Amino acid sequence: AQTVTQSQPEMSVQEAETVTLSCTYDTSESNYYLFWYKQPPSRQMILVIRQEAYKQQNATENRFSVNFQKAAKSFSLKISDSQLGDTAMYFCAFITGAGSYQLTFGKGTKLSVIP
Amino acid sequence: DAGVTQSPTHLIKTRGQQVTLRCSPKSGHDTVSWYQQALGQGPQFIFQYYEEEERQRGNFPDRFSGHQFPNYSSELNVNALLLGDSALYLCASSLGPASGDGSYNEQFFGPGTRLTVL
Numbered sequence: 001a002q003t004v005t006q007s008q009p010e011m012s013v014q015e016a017e018t019v020t021l022s023c024t025y026d027t028s029e030s031n032y033y034l035f036w037y038k039q040p041p042s043r044q045m046i047l048v049i050r051q052e053a054y055k056q057q058n059a060t061e062n063r064f065s066v067n068f069q070k071a072a073k074s075f076s077l078k079i080s081d082s083q084l085g086d087t088a089m090y091f092c093a094f095i096t097g098a099g100s101y102q103l104t105f106g107k108g109t110k111l112s113v114i115p
Numbered sequence: 116d117a118g119v120t121q122s123p124t125h126l127i128k129t130r131g132q133q134v135t136l137r138c139s140p141k142s143g144h145d146t147v148s149w150y151q152q153a154l155g156q157g158p159q160f161i162f163q164y165y166e167e168e169e170r171q172r173g174n175f176p177d178r179f180s181g182h183q184f185p186n187y188s189s190e191l192n193v194n195a196l197l198l199g200d201s202a203l204y205l206c207a208s209s210l211g212p213a214s215g216d217g218s219y220n221e222q223f224f225g226p227g228t229r230l231t232v233l
Contacts, residue, residue, distance in 0.1 A: 004157070037224075045158070045205060045224035091157050101148065101171045103207075103222060105157030 002027045004092050004106035012112040013082045020067075021077045021109050023092030032096040034068065035103070036077045040088040048090070051075065082113045117142060119208050119225035127231045128196050136191040136228045140208030146170075147189040148222060149181060152203040164189050165211070196232045203227045 004025045013019035025034070036048040051059045051068050058066050063083075067076045075094075079086055092106045120139045128134050140147055146165045150158035160173035164183035178194045187208075193200055207222035 043203060043227045043229075045207075047221060047223075050221075093157070101163045102160035102173060103148075103150075103158070104160070107155070107157050 002029075002094075002096070002104050004094060004104055006092055006106035006109050008109045009107070010110045010112070012114055013079075015082055015084060015113055015115050017082055018078060018080045019082055019111065021079075021090055021092075021111065023075045023077070023106060025073050025075060025092070025094050025104075025106075027073075027094065027096060029096040032094050034066075034075045035093045035095075036064070036066070036075075037091045037093060037105075038086075038088045039091065039108070040085075045091075049077065079111075084113050084115060087111060087113045119206055119223050121204075121206050121225040121228050123228060124226070125229045125231075127233065129233050130196055130198060132196050132232075133192065133194045134196060134230060136193075136204050136206075136230070138189045138191070138206030138208075138225060140187050140189070140206075141223050144208035144210050144223070145187050146209045146211055146220075147183060147187065148207045148209070149189070149191045150205040150207065151175070152205055152227070154202070158205055161191070193230075198232050201230060201232045203229050 032053045034051045038046045038048050049061045049064050063080045065078045089108045091108045093103045122137045148163040149161040152158040161175050162172040163170045167183045180192045183189045205227045206225045209220045209222045
């Protein structure tokens with residue numbers, strides 16, 4: 001079974017500080033893609049960052065970066081210089097490249113940025 | 116450029132009724148996926164439509180059915196509603212399905228339809 005585990009239901013961070021959200025996943029496939037999605041109160045699911053499993057270099061997008069540990073099946077998200085607009089639910093997800101069309105999501109981490 | 120749109124925004128139904136949710140994909144996209152997001156949970160894949168056919172289905176009963184039209188828009192139908200069907204229903208569109216060669220086309224999500232079953 002393919003699963004995603006986010007062990008931190010809720011987290012908070014002071015504005016301008018750095019926070020790391022954890023994610024582990026389980027799949028028997030060797031080719032897959034990993035994602036972090038943000039879902040603010042407006043409900044619109046927005047892609048924050050993606051990582052191809054075959055790439056060893058960790059992905060970065062401005063203030064967002066990941067720590068991808070393929071052997072450990074770990075995929076954490078680091079948010080630097082946290083902003084009030086980062087307050088949202090964050091979901092870790094993956095999709096395999098073996099003819100599967102579905103994204104598998106974790107249960108999410110609720111992040112609150114405190115002014 | 117219009118993104119993914121869904122209608123209605125909110126919907127209230129009673130047990131046993133039937134409901135139809137609608138989704139218009141992002142301009143240029145031809146593939147639509149549906150997800151169910153129960154309160155406090157991550158989205159769960161229902162099914163994906165491409166070329167007006169269901170390409171893959173998640174672990175959902177036959178009460179959940181769908182349709183894709185020639186203009187690529189899609190409908191999700193749920194029959195014999197149960198209280199447990201109360202959820203946010205998300206539609207996502209992409210350009211072609213994820214193919215077996217390992218490539219991936221990003222799925223863009225709509226704002227969802229909040230369904231409440233009483």
